[in-house]
Amino acid sequence: MTGARDRVLDAYETLLIDHGPGAATLDAVAAAAEVSKGGLLYHFASKDALVAGLLDRLRERSAADADAIRTSPDGAVAYYLRTSAPGGPVPGGVTRSYLAVLRISEGSATGQAIRDALAEVDADAFAALRAELDDPVLAWLAQLVGDGLYLRTLTGTPLPPGLGVEDLLARLRQHFPVADP
Structure with a gap:
């Protein structure tokens, strides 16, 4: 309950x-x-306390997601991209919390607290990706690809016809040291 x-x-x-x-x-x-x-x-x-509660929830869900990224049997990059893509598995409500926080970020009196929470979420994911990828630029590249997929998820934009996350992972595995399942 x-x-x-x-x-x-x-x-x-x-x-x-x-x-x-x-x-x-x-x-x-x-x-x-x-x-x-x-x-x-x-x-x-107060309303500010409600916003703070939502930011705490986002941080908690993000930390749990970062742990899931690190421990995924398919590897951090594969997990991050699959859970970022439209129609992919949704990890622990982090997407809902993230979207809700984005909705209040514009013109909010608590704007700095919101930006700080979003930066913390970003840092959690980057650190989890870095646990798999030694090269920080490759980890950032994987994060940016995931962020692009995540934006499509948040906006309801489908992937290009005939292409999917597995296509991205296959190409990444051809050129970069990304874990194979």
């Missing part, structure tokens, strides 16, 4: 993603989470 705090964060993410920051009022979040406003305020005393 999901606790009230998680239901509030789930509702906040959904409102941000589906309707934007203007629709994510405390009253709307409480109603969507099916908690009283007092129940919401018990967990998050």
